[in-house]
Amino acid sequence: MKILVCISKTPDTTAKIAFIEGNTKLDESGIQWIINPYDEWYALVRAIELKEKDPATLIHLVTVGGVDTEPIIRKALALGGDEAIRIDSTSHDSFTIANQIAAVAKEGAYDLILTGKETIDYNSACIGSMLSALLDLPFISLADHLELNEKVATVKREIESGEETCEANLPLIVSCQKGMAEQRIPNMRGIMAARTKPLKVVAPVASAATTSISAFDLPPAKSGVKLIDPEQMDELVKLLKEEAKVI
Amino acid sequence: MVLVYIDQADQQIKKASLEALSYGAAIAKQLGCATEALVFGTVKDNLADLGKNGAQKVHQLKNETLNSMDVKVHSNLVAAAAKQLNANIVVFAHNLNGRAIAPAVAVKLDAGIVTGACSLPNMQNGFEVTKTVFSGKAFANIKIETAIKVIAINQNSFGLVAYDNAASIEAINLVIPPASIKITKVEKIEGDIPLTEANLVVSGGRGLKGPENWGILLDLAKALGAATACSRPVSDADWRPHHEHVGQTGIQIAPNLYIAIGISGAIQHLAGVNRSKTIVVINKDPEAPFFKAADYGVVGDAFDVVPRLTAAIEKAKAAN
Numbered sequence: 001m002k003i004l005v006c007i008s009k010t011p012d013t014t015a016k017i018a019f020i021e022g023n024t025k026l027d028e029s030g031i032q033w034i035i036n037p038y039d040e041w042y043a044l045v046r047a048i049e050l051k052e053k054d055p056a057t058l059i060h061l062v063t064v065g066g067v068d069t070e071p072i073i074r075k076a077l078a079l080g081g082d083e084a085i086r087i088d089s090t091s092h093d094s095f096t097i098a099n100q101i102a103a104v105a106k107e108g109a110y111d112l113i114l115t116g117k118e119t120i121d122y123n124s125a126c127i128g129s130m131l132s133a134l135l136d137l138p139f140i141s142l143a144d145h146l147e148l149n150e151k152v153a154t155v156k157r158e159i160e161s162g163e164e165t166c167e168a169n170l171p172l173i174v175s176c177q178k179g180m181a182e183q184r185i186p187n188m189r190g191i192m193a194a195r196t197k198p199l200k201v202v203a204p205v206a207s208a209a210t211t212s213i214s215a216f217d218l219p220p221a222k223s224g225v226k227l228i229d230p231e232q233m234d235e236l237v238k239l240l241k242e243e244a245k246v247i
Numbered sequence: 248m249v250l251v252y253i254d255q256a257d258q259q260i261k262k263a264s265l266e267a268l269s270y271g272a273a274i275a276k277q278l279g280c281a282t283e284a285l286v287f288g289t290v291k292d293n294l295a296d297l298g299k300n301g302a303q304k305v306h307q308l309k310n311e312t313l314n315s316m317d318v319k320v321h322s323n324l325v326a327a328a329a330k331q332l333n334a335n336i337v338v339f340a341h342n343l344n345g346r347a348i349a350p351a352v353a354v355k356l357d358a359g360i361v362t363g364a365c366s367l368p369n370m371q372n373g374f375e376v377t378k379t380v381f382s383g384k385a386f387a388n389i390k391i392e393t394a395i396k397v398i399a400i401n402q403n404s405f406g407l408v409a410y411d412n413a414a415s416i417e418a419i420n421l422v423i424p425p426a427s428i429k430i431t432k433v434e435k436i437e438g439d440i441p442l443t444e445a446n447l448v449v450s451g452g453r454g455l456k457g458p459e460n461w462g463i464l465l466d467l468a469k470a471l472g473a474a475t476a477c478s479r480p481v482s483d484a485d486w487r488p489h490h491e492h493v494g495q496t497g498i499q500i501a502p503n504l505y506i507a508i509g510i511s512g513a514i515q516h517l518a519g520v521n522r523s524k525t526i527v528v529i530n531k532d533p534e535a536p537f538f539k540a541a542d543y544g545v546v547g548d549a550f551d552v553v554p555r556l557t558a559a560i561e562k563a564k565a566a567n
Contacts, residue, residue: 013495013515017384037496094350094360118346120382120495124362129350132318138427139318141347144489154431158490160256160343160441164315165432178489178497210359210393214375217386219521225528225538230547233559236527239543241563244525246504247447247471 001057001148003047004110006101007039007076009069010121019216026216035072038116040079041183042176046146047114048080049181054148058082062104064097066090070199077194078186084197089204092122092213098130099207105135111170112153117142117177128175138168144179249275250334252325253286253297253305254344258314260292262407262444263340265300269408270400271338272301273367280335284414285328287313287321298414300407306332306419312426319427322348326355327421334395341399342443349399359391362399365522382495382518402443403501404522442491445474448502448523450493452478452516454509454530454549458486463553464508470560476500478510494519509549512537529553 011017012032020027035044044061051057061076061084063069073084087100105113113135118125125141132139144163145156151170156163158177186194228236240247251271253264268284275282284302286294287310294305306328313321325348329337337352339345341363353360365386366377373390376398380387442448449468451461468475475491482492493500495515501522508529510516517540520526528541531548538544545552 011381013518014513015381016514017381019385095354098350098354122380122387123378123382123499124350125346126350126353126360126362129318129322129347130354133322133351133354137319139347139351140428141318142343158343159316159433160261162433162435164430164434166428166430168428178492210353210357210391211361212390212392214388214390216380217377217388219384219386222526222540222542225541225544227544227546230545230552230555233545233552233555234562236543236545236556237559237563240504240525240527244504244542246525247560 001050001054001112002060002108002110003050003057003112003114004060004062004105004108005039005044005047005081006113006115006127007044007061007063007072008036008119009033009063009065009072010036010119013037013120017218019218023215023217033072035076036116036119038118038120038177040076042178042180043114043116044076044079044081045181045184046176048184050148051080060085060108060110062087062101064089064091064100073199074194075186077197077199078190079184080190082197084199086199086201087204088201091209093209093211094124094126094130095210096207098127098134100204101127102131102134103205104202105131112148113171113173115173115175117175125175128173131173135173137171137173139173140166140168141175142177143174144177146174146176146180248281248283248332248334249278249336249338250329250332251282251284251302251338252345253284254340254342255286255288255290255314258289258291260290261340261342263342263345263402265407266402266405267338267340267345267400268297268300268302270367270405271336272408272410274336274338277367277370283332285325285419287324289314294416295413298412299410301410302414303412305414305416307416308419308421310423312423315430316344316347317426317428318347318351320424322351322355323424324421325352328419329356329395331419331421336395337397339397339399341401345399349397353397356395356397357393358395358397359393360397360399361389361391364398364400365404379522383499383521384518401501440474442474442476442493442498442500445500446503447471447473448476448500448504449473449506449508450476450478450510451481451487451508452510453480460550461487463550463557467506467553467557467560470557470564473506478516507537508553510537511535512540
């Protein structure tokens with residue numbers, strides 16, 4: 001069993017977001033970088049659990065990014081990846097990133113490709129779906145359970161009215177969300193081992209960007225909270241009806 | 248032509264798709280072109296009614312195997328339909344199914360895509376769409392640089408627009424590819440209002456002290472006809488089901504009204520709810536950071552305030 005886990009570097013969930021250079025660039029000062037939580041907590045940890053059941057499993061990690069992504073790759077290796085591939089491109093265009101990962105996926109002939117449901121920075125939720133088109137493979141999105149039985153995967157996914165269980169033959173692409181696995185903390189042995197695990201850097205394949213970011217914006221600040229006396233809930237209902245017009 | 252993919256669940260058209268249709272019709276108006284809708288499966292709604300949300304024509308591929316999502320099959324079909332109908336712009340709702348297939352459709356059409364869009368395109372200088380980024384902490388203006396464009400519009404970010412026409416319905420002829428997945432079981436959550444579609448949401452945090460105290464919140468939600476949500480510590484402690492967790496690593500929502508009870512308002516929680524139109528915060532700590540993001544605040548004990556609010560709502564309803 002060969003599993004490819006796609007990981008991405010994102011700002012920590014508590015990061016305060018600000019922009020510089022005329023709102024065209026993220027202000028990275030003071031930002032702590034982490035593995036995108038959906039990639040780490042759900043996709044990677046589930047891959048590690050599958051490897052614990054079947055030790056012959058190989059887990060490869062792939063990320064698209066500059067040399068600054070290597071600390072998060074080492075952390076992912078410390079958690080339990082076997083090998084990592086960094087594709088040396090700093091593109092923010094989902095299509096370009098998916099093309100890079102597709103090239104690695106083709107070469108590696110993986111049985112299973114896992115992604116997080118989205119990254120917490122650009123929230124595009126594109127990579128799994130795009131890989132499905134680029135590799136012509138089935139894709140199950142927003143999965144919270146995944147079991148493997150020989151060459152068949154059983155996956156539970158979120159649907160509008162509840163949950164659906166599906167089966168698909170491998171190879172398969174799955175995007176993972178809460179419920180799939182529980183967050184882990186790397187142990188010292190893992191951290192030591194990660195230092196010597198292979199981290200291969202490959203050049204990006206040619207791919208024209210289909211989108212570009214022209215500027216960022218912050219949400220307008222709230223004009224200030226209107227405090228209502230806890231004894232006066234009729235007043236709050238009146239404001240919600242007549243001023244906010246939401247009920 | 249603007250082609251809007253109409254999503255369904257349980258053979259019913261989702262509100263998110265009607266919003267996407269109104270959004271697509273507004274883009275078509277900007278461009279001076281037609282708005283057409285694409286419906287798969289055996290939908291029970293009256294398709295001519297899609298005219299009321301802006302469709303001039305509805306293309307239907309009526310086949311019951313298409314009632315549940317198979318990304319490989321659906322993305323192939325949407326792309327084939329877009330090519331056959333010469334669509335320039337393909338619009339999806341950024342809901343569960345839309346996010347599963349829209350990016351694959353974009354690849355098949357050599358189209359640039361913006362998912363999580365929250366504005367009409369700005370065509371002053373190319374074709375720019377604003378989307379939410381950093382889980383609601385910011386916006387980005389994305390320029391789509393391809394001839395064909397795909398947009399997935401956030402739920403509750405573009406209101407329904409009423410049009411005074413009935414859409415004509417045409418069958419579309421497409422070859423359905425073989426299924427790539429097999430659905431073996433469906434488990435439905437009965438009765439709940441889906442969070443992402445709810446206009447009103449009542450949400451609880453650690454301030455409620457334990458799952459046994461949720462009754463006051465459920466009563467308030469019932470009085471309002473609101474969906475229920477919770478903060479991450481609450482779902483992590485299994486006080487409430489995981490699917491109720493809103494925040495940066497849970498669901499991001501944008502209801503008309505979000506009432507937060509006993510939630511301090513950590514930045515990760517705000518990221519999931521700060522697109523709500525009106526925010527009411529009930530918390531006994533006047534220093535809770537959530538008050539800074541709120542429109543209305545009540546500093547008080549939830550166990551006193553919430554039943555009183557429920558009673559006030561019941562009273563207002565009875566007076567109507």
